[in-house]
Amino acid sequence: MSTVVLVGSQWGDEGKGKVTDFLAEKADVVVRYQGGTNAGHTLSVGDQVFKLHLIPSGILYPQKTCVIGNGVVIDPVALVNEMNELRERGIDLSNLHISDRAHLVMPYHRRLDELQEQERGDDKIGTTLRGIGPAYMDKVQRTGIRVIDLLDDDELKDKLTPIVMAKNRLLEKLYGAAPYSIDDLLDEYGQHAQTLRPYVTDTSVLVAEKISQGHKVLFEGAQGTMLDLDHGTYPYVTSSSPTGGGACIGGGIGPECIDAVVGVAKAYTTRVGDGPFTTELEGPIATRIREVGKEYGTTTGRPRRVGWLDAVVLRYAVRINGLRYLALTLLDVLTGLDTVKICTGYRCRGEEITHMPASLRALEACEPMYEEFPGWSEDLAQIEDFEDFPKEAKDYVARVCELAGVPIALVSVGPGRHQTKILQEIF
Ligand code: GDP
Numbered sequence: 174m175s176t177v178v179l180v181g182s183q184w185g186d187e188g189k190g191k192v193t194d195f196l197a198e199k200a201d202v203v204v205r206y207q208g209g210t211n212a213g214h215t216l217s218v219g220d221q222v223f224k225l226h227l228i229p230s231g232i233l234y235p236q237k238t239c240v241i242g243n244g245v246v247i248d249p250v251a252l253v254n255e256m257n258e259l260r261e262r263g264i265d266l267s268n269l270h271i272s273d274r275a276h277l278v279m280p281y282h283r284r285l286d287e288l289q290e291q292e293r294g295d296d297k298i299g300t301t302l303r304g305i306g307p308a309y310m311d312k313v314q315r316t317g318i319r320v321i322d323l324l325d326d327d328e329l330k331d332k333l334t335p336i337v338m339a340k341n342r343l344l345e346k347l348y349g350a351a352p353y354s355i356d357d358l359l360d361e362y363g364q365h366a367q368t369l370r371p372y373v374t375d376t377s378v379l380v381a382e383k384i385s386q387g388h389k390v391l392f393e394g395a396q397g398t399m400l401d402l403d404h405g406t407y408p409y410v411t412s413s414s415p416t417g418g419g420a421c422i423g424g425g426i427g428p429e430c431i432d433a434v435v436g437v438a439k440a441y442t443t444r445v446g447d448g449p450f451t452t453e454l455e456g457p458i459a460t461r462i463r464e465v466g467k468e469y470g471t472t473t474g475r476p477r478r479v480g481w482l483d484a485v486v487l488r489y490a491v492r493i494n495g496l497r498y499l500a501l502t503l504l505d506v507l508t509g510l511d512t513v514k515i516c517t518g519y520r521c522r523g524e525e526i527t528h529m530p531a532s533l534r535a536l537e538a539c540e541p542m543y544e545e546f547p548g549w550s551e552d553l554a555q556i557e558d559f560e561d562f563p564k565e566a567k568d569y570v571a572r573v574c575e576l577a578g579v580p581i582a583l584v585s586v587g588p589g590r591h592q593t594k595i596l597q598e599i600f
């Protein structure tokens with residue numbers, strides 16, 4: 174396969190960064206296609222840990238082309254910081270390319286994200302407060318600022334002036350919040366423009382050329398299927414399309430360019446932020462999984478909610494994304510538990526269902542139906558071949574495959590690049 178889309182199959186944080194970094198060894202190009210600094214992708218290489226928010230997880234390989242596609246919303250302040258941090262750590266950024274059509278996250282988006290969350294009170298979404306929703310709102314409303322606008326001082330002034338005036342009216346009149354100075358924003362963002370200018374290009378052209386030359390292209394999704402604006406647990410979702418189709422729009426390619434979609438899934442489930450979570454656990458098992466799996470948000474540091482693996486979610490992810498394979502991560506975290514469970518269906522208002530209901534109230538009323546399996550105690554990271562894993566771990570993986578309805582291409586048993594067992598080659 175030459176063109177592969179990697180998506181989150183659950184509620185994000187499935188280990189997409191780790192799997193992308195692993196697969197990037199064989200890929201030529203890595204493209205981020207949606208989301209913004211709400212994403213936090215962790216790469217663990219030797220004794221170094223990198224937390225990436227906007228820059229594709231192929232960046233640690235100097236010769237790989239890394240693309241921030243048009244579907245990403247870029248906070249220039251955060252991007253410049255991330256670039257500086259990587260540079261200070263000796264990472265070469267000369268192969269980084271930024272789409273001229275990507276929209277910007279501006280300070281008023283971050284501020285409005287905070288104010289809107291406060292206003293929602295108990296019904297808050299639990300956003301990352303990175304301005305993602307308000308930035309995508311402006312894009313859809315056709316009042317967004319794009320990277321291409323940032324590069325032209327006059328264009329930026331013409332576009333930003335009426336937008337900031339409108340935002341200031343909203344901030345002052347509705348929220349009683351402080352307004353923004355147009356001149357200050359123009360000064361500050363004019364400087365960011367100079368830093369980013371050399372990296373800006375029409376990335377759709379670049380990616381199309383790479384595909385036509387037979388290069389291997391990996392599209393790196395952020396967030397996950399259940400956070401998708403259309404297909405997730407609306408309104409407890411993000412404001413973009415993390416699912417497979419999002420790679421076409423946000424990467425600037427046609428659907429026929431994609432050879433396969435691979436879903437990354439944790440061996441259990443986590444969710445950070447509010448909203449329904451049918452297999453959520455509380456008590457000692459939850460605490461244990463959270464501590465062993467270091468389940469604290471990469472972006473916000475919030476403790477992640479944890480629960481058993483949910484095969485209803487996985488089957489849904491297989492269908493919505495058209496998954497060819499799963500990449501199963503964090504299997505090692507389940508080591509040492511007496512038994513492990515998988516949710517195979519829901520009991521919803523007296524009825525057994527195996528699909529994901531659209532209604533939030535129906536989903537909140539669902540009780541998980543579990544299959545229980547014996548656990549294992551061997552340290553999986555120490556075992557060279559998947560075939561030599563304890564029978565209980567292999568049986569668990571086999572049942573995940575069966576319930577999801579697709580094969581598992583790789584199993585990850587540690588954060589490190591090489592703590593990965595390949596069952597099917599992807600590239
Ligand atoms: P992403 O947002 O999908 O890239 O995932 P995050 O980086 O937010 O969270 C995944 C966490 O799990 C990170 O701390 C990774 O280093 C870690 N991780 C990834 N794969 C494994 C694994 O197989 N085992 C363990 N123990 N940790 C893993």
Ligand code: IMO
Binds near residue numbers: 185
């Ligand atoms: P990665 O790419 C996990 C969640 C937030 C909140 C909801 C909306 O690291 O998997 P937003 O700030 O996007 O408006 O928040 O989405 N969320 C994530 N949860 N991983 C992520 O990214 C997330 N990005 C957003 O917690 O529930």
Ligand code: MG
Binds near residue numbers: 186187212213471472
């Ligand atoms: Mg993450």
